[in-house]
Amino acid sequence: MEISSIIANVSIGLSTALSLTNLFYCFLGVFLGMLIGVVPGIGALVAVSLLLPVTFHIDATAALIMLAGIYYGSAYGGSTAAILLNVPGTPSSAVACLDGYPMAQQGRAGVALLMTTVGSFIAGSIGILLMMFFSPILVAYALKFGPTEYFSLMVLGLVAASTIASGSPVKGVAMVVLGVALGLVGTDIYTATLRYDFGFPGLYDGISLVAIAMALFGVTEVVFSVRSVGEARFKGQNIRMRDMIPTRDDVRRSVFPILRGSAIGSFFGVLPGTGGLIASFMAYAVEKRVSKTPQRFGHGAIEGVVSPESANNAADQTAFIPTMTLGIPGSVVMAIMLSVLIVHGLVPGPKLMVEHADLFWGLVMSFWIGNLILLVLNIPLIGLWVKVLAVPYHLLYPAIIMFVCIGVYSVHNSAFDVWLVLVFSVAGYFMRVLEFPAAPLLLGLVLGPIMEEEFRRAMILSHGDLSTFVHHPISGTILAMTLALLMWAIWSGFRRSLQRRATEVTAS
Amino acid sequence: MLGGVALIAAIVLVGQTNTSFAQAENYPNKPIHVVAGDGAGGPIDILNRAIGEQIQAMTGQKLVIENMPGGRQVPAAMAVKDAAPDGYTLLSVTQNAITLNPLLIKNLRYQPLKDFAPISLLVNQQHAISFRGPEGTNWKNWTFKDLVEYSKANPGKIFFGSIGIGSGSHLAFEWMKHKTGARFTHVPYAGSPAMLRAFRAGEIHLFQVTVSKDVKQMYDDGFAKALAVPNKGGNPRLPGVPTYDEAVAEGYAYLPWTGWFAPAGTPKPILAKLHGMVAKIMSDPKWTERFVVGAGFLPVTSSPDEFRAYLANDAPNHKALLAIAGIKTN
Numbered sequence: 132m133e134i135s136s137i138i139a140n141v142s143i144g145l146s147t148a149l150s151l152t153n154l155f156y157c158f159l160g161v162f163l164g165m166l167i168g169v170v171p172g173i174g175a176l177v178a179v180s181l182l183l184p185v186t187f188h189i190d191a192t193a194a195l196i197m198l199a200g201i202y203y204g205s206a207y208g209g210s211t212a213a214i215l216l217n218v219p220g221t222p223s224s225a226v227a228c229l230d231g232y233p234m235a236q237q238g239r240a241g242v243a244l245l246m247t248t249v250g251s252f253i254a255g256s257i258g259i260l261l262m263m264f265f266s267p268i269l270v271a272y273a274l275k276f277g278p279t280e281y282f283s284l285m286v287l288g289l290v291a292a293s294t295i296a297s298g299s300p301v302k303g304v305a306m307v308v309l310g311v312a313l314g315l316v317g318t319d320i321y322t323a324t325l326r327y328d329f330g331f332p333g334l335y336d337g338i339s340l341v342a343i344a345m346a347l348f349g350v351t352e353v354v355f356s357v358r359s360v361g362e363a364r365f366k367g368q369n370i371r372m373r374d375m376i377p378t379r380d381d382v383r384r385s386v387f388p389i390l391r392g393s394a395i396g397s398f399f400g401v402l403p404g405t406g407g408l409i410a411s412f413m414a415y416a417v418e419k420r421v422s423k424t425p426q427r428f429g430h431g432a433i434e435g436v437v438s439p440e441s442a443n444n445a446a447d448q449t450a451f452i453p454t455m456t457l458g459i460p461g462s463v464v465m466a467i468m469l470s471v472l473i474v475h476g477l478v479p480g481p482k483l484m485v486e487h488a489d490l491f492w493g494l495v496m497s498f499w500i501g502n503l504i505l506l507v508l509n510i511p512l513i514g515l516w517v518k519v520l521a522v523p524y525h526l527l528y529p530a531i532i533m534f535v536c537i538g539v540y541s542v543h544n545s546a547f548d549v550w551l552v553l554v555f556s557v558a559g560y561f562m563r564v565l566e567f568p569a570a571p572l573l574l575g576l577v578l579g580p581i582m583e584e585e586f587r588r589a590m591i592l593s594h595g596d597l598s599t600f601v602h603h604p605i606s607g608t609i610l611a612m613t614l615a616l617l618m619w620a621i622w623s624g625f626r627r628s629l630q631r632r633a634t635e636v637t638a639s
Numbered sequence: 640m641l642g643g644v645a646l647i648a649a650i651v652l653v654g655q656t657n658t659s660f661a662q663a664e665n666y667p668n669k670p671i672h673v674v675a676g677d678g679a680g681g682p683i684d685i686l687n688r689a690i691g692e693q694i695q696a697m698t699g700q701k702l703v704i705e706n707m708p709g710g711r712q713v714p715a716a717m718a719v720k721d722a723a724p725d726g727y728t729l730l731s732v733t734q735n736a737i738t739l740n741p742l743l744i745k746n747l748r749y750q751p752l753k754d755f756a757p758i759s760l761l762v763n764q765q766h767a768i769s770f771r772g773p774e775g776t777n778w779k780n781w782t783f784k785d786l787v788e789y790s791k792a793n794p795g796k797i798f799f800g801s802i803g804i805g806s807g808s809h810l811a812f813e814w815m816k817h818k819t820g821a822r823f824t825h826v827p828y829a830g831s832p833a834m835l836r837a838f839r840a841g842e843i844h845l846f847q848v849t850v851s852k853d854v855k856q857m858y859d860d861g862f863a864k865a866l867a868v869p870n871k872g873g874n875p876r877l878p879g880v881p882t883y884d885e886a887v888a889e890g891y892a893y894l895p896w897t898g899w900f901a902p903a904g905t906p907k908p909i910l911a912k913l914h915g916m917v918a919k920i921m922s923d924p925k926w927t928e929r930f931v932v933g934a935g936f937l938p939v940t941s942s943p944d945e946f947r948a949y950l951a952n953d954a955p956n957h958k959a960l961l962a963i964a965g966i967k968t969n
Contacts, residue, residue: 180679180706184688274840318711320827323743323804323966330746332713403836458853459836466832467680474685476933478852544707545714584829591826592842594795 144492160200168208172538175205191475196497222344223407230435241375247440248509254393254441255502258448278589283609285582291416296568297429310575333547346555347569392438396445403461407443414442663908670701676712676732689930693920712736724904742968757946758899759914762936767865783886787821794822799845800834808847813964818888849935
């Protein structure tokens, strides 16, 4: 694209996005999204569904600007509850609990919130720039990812993620396996066989991810904390503006994680069917791998907070690329966006960018304005959010449980899912007591079904030839990387035990 | 004595008819809940919301859409099964809930034609067989017969996608294979977006899809072509594309639909009134162009009795198709 046409498009976009009406819908969207993101359990899907009928009556551009604002706004808010309360606002913020909550316990909640907000803004902006300049190229590459590539990528994901947990590696792997096993529940799309449904229609589509995430992270945390009520807890009410200011070390540590997180998030966002949750897990795994001090992770490493949060914000922006340019929505929320387009008689695809330049570029520019609003809105709010910690347990925790129930119910309007929360909360409690980490289970549950589905599809397409995974260049490369990662992990483990033995020998 | 019983019975009966007429007269005097077996933004959901606005304009009463997606529409059906049969709780589902589930799910906890009173068909899906041939072939000039020949000469080279076993998108191809001896390999996907991605990437060559605007665009751009349409009389959006009868073989009898149901026992005058409203809405071409045709549907309505008769035929048709596809039924 030529510079002049880009400038022309940007100015069309800005003039559309900055019109008073659109600015209003943008503000409304991001504000609602942020609030919804903060509240545990209630995600963007609920708000977008509720506001869908309204969009029939307003201009398509304004409608999309508002719904999109809710969508990416909720990713900003999602980390807030994760950091402050160890209860993720949305499943894709579950990773932010791992290091965000320890930071809060150390009295550094303000720093964590500020750095994730800044990181989210940078990541969102990178996602937007990619959408502006590289949509056609990114779509072409996304289409190169077929079943073999998805499968290999998920294998890489599982191997990389086996290091997420900071406790015993064996327990981490066990939880991944348990997650994959739970992912078996539901209808097998290849044979229409119902697996482990026990006669409950609520299990025909598998175990609700939101229910498990909220049970294992949200309710478990609440119940576990009840044990320590009365003990001294960190002082949230004493946070001053000064405590929000990150040290030079914090900033230095965050720069590259934000950029790496943005890159990882942008990548997964473009691939339909993956998205923010997988991206945030991968970003965390990468940070832990590249860190010189991986032992800090799980104990309040700022890299472990900013990188995954940057990743899920970038993914939320780039997820618009396949939706708008191909009409292929990567998630349920994106499918709703698509239906708004279609109800207004607009056809997604490459022509949308040309024939409805005001809509496409107006939307893209509104993303940026929305991200800016979120940044400006969030920083003063940090002080307020931190005050949440001062709310007494007996008021705060019942409220969390209530929101979790409402949120989980609202996804499928299903009371069954609320019972699932109860069951998995009990399981989660015992997991916590026995120090089995929940994050690997969640990842296994997300990756397992994708792996199975894509593996079997790859087998159909190759007529049962396993070498298809090596012969496809992208897939082969990913598998080689996986192997290298595995070898390196084994070797470094071996070396460490050698060193330990050596020190023991010298000591004696 | 006997006369007394008859008299009481007569009074009760008359009374009932009177109240049900009275009910229909005032109906609706509060919001009507429609449980949709679809998520927000899905095709059934959008359709019902759009109908709801028209009904509100007619009667002043809101249509409250309750989304119960997934679970093969069983949760949606169960939610309406035991609702009060007063016309204030309706069910909007597709052939999956009513015709296919009894054939495919063991111990299904509802009996469609016993537990529900049909109100009206709303729409039929406007399908077409979308085709993009393998690289290096002049597929743009192929007819369905050419494709069949190619698949016989190159077994295992032509893949078709579907959105699941027993879905229309699956059965159509199994029937075609059965009728023509074509060698197509089935690749199921979890939903139409995933299938569309695969088609765009050249992973699959064939899929049956609702002809919404973006799919139509794909044909207009020359990325794919429509080989056949299932509807008798063709698809109005795709003039010149042959029907299954013409292009494949005679006798394909699968037409996906979406309809309205009430709990069994809902007074007939109320069912009739609801059907009347739907028929009126569906006859407005300006409205249907935006909310029905644009989404790839064809507006069709039928009186409660016609709908019941239609459903009685629907089950054996599906059963025969499932048998052809080699799917075990109850």
